[in-house]
Amino acid sequence: MSDKFFFKGRQDARQHHTAYGGFQTNASQKSGSKKFPLTLVVTSEARKQEIEAQVAEAKLHANITVDIREGAVESIAELTALRNKGETVTSATLPSRNDPCSCGSGVKFKKCCG
Numbered sequence: 001m002s003d004k005f006f007f008k009g010r011q012d013a014r015q016h017h018t019a020y021g022g023f024q025t026n027a028s029q030k031s032g033s034k035k036f037p038l039t040l041v042v043t044s045e046a047r048k049q050e051i052e053a054q055v056a057e058a059k060l061h062a063n064i065t066v067d068i069r070e071g072a073v074e075s076i077a078e079l080t081a082l083r084n085k086g087e088t089v090t091s092a093t094l095p096s097r098n099d100p101c102s103c104g105s106g107v108k109f110k111k112c113c114g
Helices: 045-057 077-083
Strands: 038-042 062-066
Touching: 038 045, 038 077, 045 062, 045 077
Parallel strands: 038 062
Antiparallel strands: none
């Protein structure tokens, strides 16, 4: 018989999914943590102290460098984005039909205010 229909031998071990294709299994990297600090650039020592105070107030970690060259641009966008991040919005749920009414009458919601 022909060898093309029957498998002889052992299959090669497959590569691990992280080694092939560059998949990241730990995709959540929290910016501003000890492991992944913010990278900030400021133009003076006084500004560096202000930014260090803001970072400490927000309980973050950052690598702050001072660039005193002429025409240097300050880069603190990562810090402002984290500080201006909004809070989680939650809305109050309406009572279901058979719950007691919220007005305090003691009647079911469907009979009173619903």
